[in-house]
Amino acid sequence: MLKRLSTFLFGGVVGAAIMYVALIYHVVRAPDGFHLIPKTTATLRGCYVDIRDYGIEDWKDNPDLTVAISASGKTELLTKSAVSDLQESAQQLWDELSN
Numbered sequence: 001m002l003k004r005l006s007t008f009l010f011g012g013v014v015g016a017a018i019m020y021v022a023l024i025y026h027v028v029r030a031p032d033g034f035h036l037i038p039k040t041t042a043t044l045r046g047c048y049v050d051i052r053d054y055g056i057e058d059w060k061d062n063p064d065l066t067v068a069i070s071a072s073g074k075t076e077l078l079t080k081s082a083v084s085d086l087q088e089s090a091q092q093l094w095d096e097l098s099n
Contacts, residue, residue: 022047026068030077037072040064051077055088 021027022044026037029050039046046065051058059066059078069077 037068040068
């Protein structure tokens with residue numbers, strides 16, 4: 001009985017820790033790895049965000065993440081995806097003009 005209770009309590013502590021991290025941080029997956037970005041408001045929205053394929057429109061759709069990344073000083077995460085989006089658009093334009 002005691003072993004089950006300690007397992008239950010351990011699970012409760014781990015769950016509470018996960019909820020705390022989810023409320024306080026954005027876990028951002030970028031091309032160079034994972035980043036913990038402090039949230040500007042404590043919500044469960046945007047707990048985990050994969051920005052490897054983010055374009056300019058995606059940043060417009062997630063202004064809270066954009067503000068949080070800017071406030072954290074990791075603006076290279078914003079510029080890398082915007083530059084790759086522009087490069088991809090330019091390549092598509094070049095391919096269309098070449099045909």
